Amino acid sequence: MGLIGGSLAAALRRNTSGDPGFDGHITGVVRSKSTGERALDMGLVDQISDDPAAAAAKADIILLAVPMLSMRAQLSLIAPAVNSKTIITDAGSVKGRFIDDARSVFPRLNRVVPGHPIAGGEHSGVQASNPELYVNRRVLLTPLEETEEEATEAVEHLWKLAGAVTERLGAEHHDRVLASTSHLPHALAFALVDTLATQQEAEEIFRYAAGGFKDFTRIASSDAIMWRDICLSNRDAMLDAMDAFGAHFEQLRKAIDQGDARQMEDIFRRAKQARDEHA
């Protein structure tokens, strides 16, 4: 249990968003005793457990919110324990990979509702849990053809109680769009900060940085393991997005190299217009 699960629990426990609201029992599965005590102290959960299978055996809905490469192991642990009515959802950033993992463990995915809350940030850990984290944020669900409508609706209901707006789309489509809108920007921020940190004038570079730079590089403070796993799990879509960016970056580099004022201006105006229109 970390930021993502803790914040959903916090939102459900506050029980402010809906009528009839949430009156269920919440068990937080943790690896470390201190995280569990923290979750209890913060009033996020009714109970903690360090045994995923035992917790799963008693659950109606299970939310898996672990780094992408830990999903399969967690699914393997809970698979023998769940019954035919247990709903399984997740908060992973790459839906194709989660579906592959679920397929490797379950004979049918009729109770599996892959999900992805577009929220979070550079802070992590259960101590950062925030009942407002999902308010007005999108949660993208990518149910399969075999997923039962009632299971998807139960997961939608949970997120709506936390104030989120749910949307459904295909898993492959999700992974392609997120590669552009989230995974590529993170790659750029990580690569930029890494570039600057290894330059001779690193100290000064960070000292003279203005507000825009800090906004720009905030996402480079995100968790390394989480992002390693995303890059490993969404490899093809990410490479496509990186290559598309590379071509545009090279076009701009060439314009600068050649002093092509018109071309630069076109790129900058197009970008400004798109940013102002959409964001």
Add this chain to the structure above:
Amino acid sequence: MGLIGGSLAAALRRNTSGDPGFDGHITGVVRSKSTGERALDMGLVDQISDDPAAAAAKADIILLAVPMLSMRAQLSLIAPAVNSKTIITDAGSVKGRFIDDARSVFPRLNRVVPGHPIAGGEHSGVQASNPELYVNRRVLLTPLEETEEEATEAVEHLWKLAGAVTERLGAEHHDRVLASTSHLPHALAFALVDTLATQQEAEEIFRYAAGGFKDFTRIASSDAIMWRDICLSNRDAMLDAMDAFGAHFEQLRKAIDQGDARQMEDIFRRAKQARDEHA
């Protein structure tokens, strides 16, 4: 007169930051009547003028705050009007270029104090003027060997009255550091937004963007002409910075392509550490 000059005027007119404070006369030089009226209405200036030479003839200190490629024309207009005591400073992002421009116009630069306030943002125009814009912000000055100490101190005093922290460094050094810390991030943000805007799923991409993305691309809303001029004026340092970034980006791309988890993790950890330490 735009955001940069307007905000300095606003700060000086508020006269809150210093003792003895500022009791000088401020003339705003404008091209359009409406901008001038705006500056007067906002109480930023004592007077407006559409004649740079006439305004310069009466000034003790002149601040040039125009896009880099407009500097030379403005310097040419005021050069015949100034006297041997007039101090000339600027707010341009590329100091080498401003110095070249000043050299082409003045026989000696003893009264020229090149400067660069590290402030601003995606908003521009005199209407965005803000007396707080420079509070605790750095203003980098790159006086030349021939610049008289008293002239540099007069410019430092002005910025300090606006709440800024001034620092002195060499012009070439300034341009190299700023290429990394400001010009490169802007190039990345412009290229990223341009990449996404031209993709098939552009609508969705912007719709599913999370907060991190919006922070990341905010600087792509900056003024196109200002940034075209910066790219043209700081070409060599910018190409160096872009190539350094390109090498790190390619290293990350290769790690993703090859599924090299260790390499990814190293890059992400290094970046996170540098970001957390410095920013």
